[in-house]
Amino acid sequence: MVTMENVNTHTNQNESHQTLTDKLRGVGLRATRQRLDIGSLLFSGKYRHVTAESLHDEAIAAGMKISLATIYNALNQFTDVGLLREVLVDPTRTYFDTNTSSHHHFFNIDNGHLTDIPHDEINVSCLPTLPDGQIIDGVDVLIRIKPVA
Amino acid sequence: MVTMENVNTHTNQNESHQTLTDKLRGVGLRATRQRLDIGSLLFSGKYRHVTAESLHDEAIAAGMKISLATIYNALNQFTDVGLLREVLVDPTRTYFDTNTSSHHHFFNIDNGHLTDIPHDEINVSCLPTLPDGQIIDGVDVLIRIKPVA
DNA sequence: ATAGCTGCAAATGCTTTGCAAGGCC
DNA sequence: GGCCTTGCAAAGCATTTGCAGCTAT
Numbered sequence: 001m002v003t004m005e006n007v008n009t010h011t012n013q014n015e016s017h018q019t020l021t022d023k024l025r026g027v028g029l030r031a032t033r034q035r036l037d038i039g040s041l042l043f044s045g046k047y048r049h050v051t052a053e054s055l056h057d058e059a060i061a062a063g064m065k066i067s068l069a070t071i072y073n074a075l076n077q078f079t080d081v082g083l084l085r086e087v088l089v090d091p092t093r094t095y096f097d098t099n100t101s102s103h104h105h106f107f108n109i110d111n112g113h114l115t116d117i118p119h120d121e122i123n124v125s126c127l128p129t130l131p132d133g134q135i136i137d138g139v140d141v142l143i144r145i146k147p148v149a
Numbered sequence: 150m151v152t153m154e155n156v157n158t159h160t161n162q163n164e165s166h167q168t169l170t171d172k173l174r175g176v177g178l179r180a181t182r183q184r185l186d187i188g189s190l191l192f193s194g195k196y197r198h199v200t201a202e203s204l205h206d207e208a209i210a211a212g213m214k215i216s217l218a219t220i221y222n223a224l225n226q227f228t229d230v231g232l233l234r235e236v237l238v239d240p241t242r243t244y245f246d247t248n249t250s251s252h253h254h255f256f257n258i259d260n261g262h263l264t265d266i267p268h269d270e271i272n273v274s275c276l277p278t279l280p281d282g283q284i285i286d287g288v289d290v291l292i293r294i295k296p297v298a
Numbered sequence: 299a300t301a302g303c304t305g306c307a308a309a310t311g312c313t314t315t316g317c318a319a320g321g322c323c
Numbered sequence: 324g325g326c327c328t329t330g331c332a333a334a335g336c337a338t339t340t341g342c343a344g345c346t347a348t
Contacts, residue, residue: 032302091235117277121275125274137258139292141291143287144286145284146283225313
């Protein structure tokens, strides 16, 4: 096997990685090269929706060296510590959302594309009483959309 | 409910199977013993939430002879023709709901239990405009609940 | 130094499928 | 009889895990 030297082969990430390092340490995770790499893809500004595979493809395309297993591990760890949020839309795969605040989604059932709906643009009046001894953990609204046939 | 006898000729079976037979034929499916059996479990009055495995366990416990593969096939066929509805709650398995009308759910994240919320007890004000050329296919509201820690 | 992380491959768990035998119409 | 359905086992997928080697702190 070929041993690669420990040099980042993709561009311009020192300063964003600097911030990411703090972000990761702040939640108790070591700032490894792999976590910094995918963190730079995920937390670069705009909110994103990814699957393990889409993120892996993207990382590989960007020249990063990271295995799919590590992507899975990182996405789950990021979710555990609140850096990401899982979105339930497709029973066959798991979507992760970099927007962890309370908001909802459009899901295009035709192409699998997810779009955010700002929290204040949806109003859910929840009249029903909860089963006894239960409290609300969260509310998810998914609006499935499709092309005008 | 217990099957009284093993009728295997063209003789009439019990009357709930009689109704089911029509129901199945009405959607273009042959009234096979297996489909009638699980239909009797699913459409016996009250609305139900099942997974392929839970329904299989139940069928076996009721003395029915049916394979898990056939359960999967039947649940998918029933869903295709509108006799069932898929509910997205758990990325690791598929839930089916015998209530196909517009309504929402409580999902107890502690034990995986699903509860219906009548349609008129939830009000979703949908202000956001849809992406161009798209129409709404459906709206799902999932309220995740948990025990009072 | 050492506890934690990575990556590969194998394992897992749910779901689907190929195909021969059997059942419904 | 002909075509659809069933059931088994095998395949398929997304995801997780065991473990040896590597790395961050």
